[in-house]
Structures are given as structure tokens and as C-alpha cells.
Amino acid sequence: MKPSILLALTLGFCSAAWADDAQKVLECMRGNVPSSLRVQDIELTSTDRSQGSRSLRGKLFAQNEASRVRVMLKMSAPENLAGSAFLLREATKVSEQGMYVYLPSVRRVRRITGEFADGALLGSDFSYQEFRHLQNSFQDLSSTLEPAEVIEQRPVHVLLSVPQAGSQPNTARIRSWVDQQTCVPLKVEFYQNQSLQKVLTIPVSALKQSKQRWYPAEASIRDVKAGTSSQLRVLGVQSGSKLSKGTFEPSLFYRLGT
Numbered sequence: 001m002k003p004s005i006l007l008a009l010t011l012g013f014c015s016a017a018w019a020d021d022a023q024k025v026l027e028c029m030r031g032n033v034p035s036s037l038r039v040q041d042i043e044l045t046s047t048d049r050s051q052g053s054r055s056l057r058g059k060l061f062a063q064n065e066a067s068r069v070r071v072m073l074k075m076s077a078p079e080n081l082a083g084s085a086f087l088l089r090e091a092t093k094v095s096e097q098g099m100y101v102y103l104p105s106v107r108r109v110r111r112i113t114g115e116f117a118d119g120a121l122l123g124s125d126f127s128y129q130e131f132r133h134l135q136n137s138f139q140d141l142s143s144t145l146e147p148a149e150v151i152e153q154r155p156v157h158v159l160l161s162v163p164q165a166g167s168q169p170n171t172a173r174i175r176s177w178v179d180q181q182t183c184v185p186l187k188v189e190f191y192q193n194q195s196l197q198k199v200l201t202i203p204v205s206a207l208k209q210s211k212q213r214w215y216p217a218e219a220s221i222r223d224v225k226a227g228t229s230s231q232l233r234v235l236g237v238q239s240g241s242k243l244s245k246g247t248f249e250p251s252l253f254y255r256l257g258t
Contacts, residue, residue: 022145025157028183029137032213033064034239037247040215041236042073046124049227056081056122060234061247062135068092070248071135074256075122084122085254088132090139099128102254109250125198125221125230130190133161133174134200140164141174148180151187152204155180182207182214198223211239 040060047053058075068090075084083104091097099112110116117129133141141161149156156177163172172194177187184207188200202216209215215234222229246252 022143022159025145025159025178025183026137026139026143029178029185030064030067030069030139032183032215033062033069034211034213035064036240037061037063037242038210038213039238039241040234043233043235044122044124044230045233046230047228054078054123056124057235063248069136069139072247072253072256073122074254081122083254086121086128086131087248087250087253088135089248089250090136098250099132100250100253101128109254111250125223125226125228126232130198130200130221134185134188138174138176146175149177151177151179154186154204156186179204179207182209184214184216196224208234208237210237213239 038061040062041057042060043055043057045053045055055078056075057077058073061072061074063070069088070090071088073086075081083102085102087100089097089100099117100109101112102109112119112128117132118127120126121128121131138159138161142164143159143161146158146160149158156179159174159176159178161174161176173191175189175191176185178185184202185200186202186204189196190198190200198221200219200221202219206216206218207214208217215237217234218232220229220231244256247256
């Protein structure tokens with residue numbers, strides 16, 4: 001066998017193996033979302049270029065049902081955003097999955113598609129698209145494993161996630177550093193048009209455990225070009241909470257969670 005052919009076969013085998021290992025890391029990440037409902041009281045503080053800031057409070061509902069992640073965010077403060085809600089829903093049927101937002105000012109549910117997915121999630125530095133990728137562990141991207149690194153003396157898996165063939169997402173690629181012990185990403189870089197757009201960081205000290213599953217008690221995202229940032233803090237967690245009917249239903253989610 002010619003050396004060039006042998007090399008090609010070897011590289012092909014390595015790529016397949018690394019992709020398989022990447023899938024195991026992603027499955028471990030998704031395993032942090034419980035099968036029963038988990039409710040997190042959160043505070044989201046955004047800071048602009050002039051260091052002016054505003055804070056939002058609400059609840060984050062999450063559930064992994066039959067390997068499908070569903071997340072709902074319901075805001076309670078400030079007053080002008082109270083009642084605003086965001087839903088991320090994975091489902092078997094394409095028609096039943098997607099992202100949805102409800103704003104009291106317009107009094108209707110809007111499905112998030114196209115360029116709107118690049119918009120700011122409730123005025124924060126998280127876009128709807130970025131929040132979706134973080135919550136569903138890059139499930140709709142194609143991921144491969146890169147050489148391991150270390151962050152804060154913790155070994156981390158390094159994943160490169162890119163659009164799947166035939167898709168036209170807004171984000172060119174995502175690189176994430178996933179803690180090998182907890183399967184929580186300690187750092188995520190979002191690239192657009194091959195340039196670094198945003199950086200998410202989670203300190204090791206913020207890693208917390210609730211019923212054998214890990215979550216970050218705080219996370220910060222920085223918009224490199226805009227010079228703005230947002231910090232997400234988890235103020236309390238209720239694991240195994242009873243699921244309210246309609247919590248993850250597009251027609252009902254915004255009425256619940258108060």
C-alpha cells in the first residue's frame with residue numbers, strides 16, 4: 001500500500017474516532033439536564049460600553065425528556081419586562097420544535113427564525129442562537145474533538161463545532177473547553193465570519209451540583225467588538241420539581257412559571 005493512501009486512511013480513521021469521542025462529551029453535557037424538572041432562580045446583568053448596567057430576574061425551567069432538551073425562561077423583573085418569556089423546545093417532529101419568545105408589549109408568541117435568531121435575548125449579550133447552542137449542547141452542529149488542554153488546573157476537552165452540511169446558521173463556528181470532571185463548559189468562543197465575536201467564561205469556583213448533576217452558578221459573556229458584557233447568576237435551584245402542564249408548549253409557556 002502506498003504511503004499516501006495509508007496516511008489518508010489513517011487520518012480518516014482518526015477523524016471518525018475523534019468525532020465519536022466528541023459525541024460522548026456532548027452526551028455527557030446533555031446529561032446535566034435532569035429528566036425531572038429543574039427550576040433555577042436567575043439574575044441577568046448587562047453592562048454597556050459606558051459601564052452602565054441593568055439587571056433582570058426570573059426563573060429558568062429545564063428538562064431532558066426522552067433525550068430531548070426543553071428550556072423555558074420567564075422574567076419577573078424589571079417591571080417593563082415582567083412576563084417576558086423564551087422557550088427552547090426539541091421534539092421528534094420538526095413542526096413541534098424550535099425557539100419562541102413572548103413579549104407582553106406585543107401580546108403574542110413569536111417563533112424565532114432567520115436573522116431574528118441573531119437578536120439579543122431580552123437585551124442581553126446572549127443572542128437567541130447562542131443561548132440555544134449552550135442549552136442543547138451544540139446538538140445541531142457537527143463537533144470534533146481537539147487536543148485536551150487545562151483551565152484553572154482542570155483538564156478540559158476541547159470541542160470545535162461547525163455547521164452541519166447543508167445548513168445556513170449565523171455562527172461560523174464555536175470552540176468550547178469542557179471540564180472533564182463535570183462536563184460543564186468553562187469557556188466558549190463564538191466566531192462569526194471567521195473572527196472572534198463573543199467569549200463565555202465560567203470559573204471553576206462557580207460549578208455547583210444538584211442531585212448528581214452539575215450546573216454553573218455564574219457565567220459571563222463578553223462581546224469582543226461591542227465592548228459590552230452580561231453576567232448570569234443562579235440564585236437558587238429546585239431539582240425534581242413537579243412539571244406544570246404546558247411549561248414547554250408554544251401556546252402556553254408564557255402563562256406559566258410565575
